[in-house]
Amino acid sequence: MKCTKGIKACLFIGHFIGCFILLCVLNFVLSIWPYYLQYIVHRATVTDFSIDNFNLYVIGYTLFLVVITYFAPIIKKEDHILWSLFGVTLAILFVFSTAFLGFEYHDYITNGKNYSKELKKFSFFMANIFIGFNVFLTFCIAVVQSVSYSLSKMKKV
Incomplete structure (x- = not known):
């Protein structure tokens, strides 16, 4: 059976969407992995569970590891x-x-006694920029990887 351009386009879109969703879910799970452990600890010790600025930086660094391992060989x-x-x-x-x-x-x-509210707000802003930049780059990585995977699958059809 010979595939038409329409069938190939549908296959490409299907591969792309499936791969993209899988990569986004895996990156999401990876980025919040430390919080599974933190949630377990807080449940075991019956303490409050909250995400503060420090935890936002941990999320940013986890995403940064994904970003840098992808882009470092390209930059080099x-x-x-x-x-x-x-x-x-x-x-x-x-x-x-x-x-x-x-x-x-x-x-x-x-215990938060040495710093002003403005500095803490700026730290919160910086953490959000760090996370946003890494989420954007992770999204770009997922798109590029999904397209390259879909194109490699289309060459076999």
């Missing part, structure tokens, strides 16, 4: 100024986020 291999600037952007974002994570850790140790 490609010899273009835009890839170099992207690598520098990732490094700067990592440094700022690490500084604010240190701030959040110190704030936790001192």
Whole structure:
């Protein structure tokens, strides 16, 4: 049986949607994995379970691991100024986020007595930028991987 262009397009779209959904679900599960453990600990010790700024940075770092393991070989291999600037952007974002994570850790140790509300709000804002940037890049990775997988499957048809 010979496949027409319409059938091939439907197969491509089906492969793409299936792969994309699977990758998004796996990235979501990976990014909130530390909270499964934290929830279990809080249930066992009967304490309050809340996501504060420190936990937001943990989510951001978990997503950053996904992003950096995908983009590091590309940045290293490609010899273009835009890839170099992207690598520098990732490094700067990592440094700022690490500084604010240190701030959040110190704030936790001192029971929040040493820092102003404005600094805490900015830390919350920075954590959301870190997570948003990593979610966007993870979404882009899922799209690229889904397209490449779907195209490889279409070559076999």
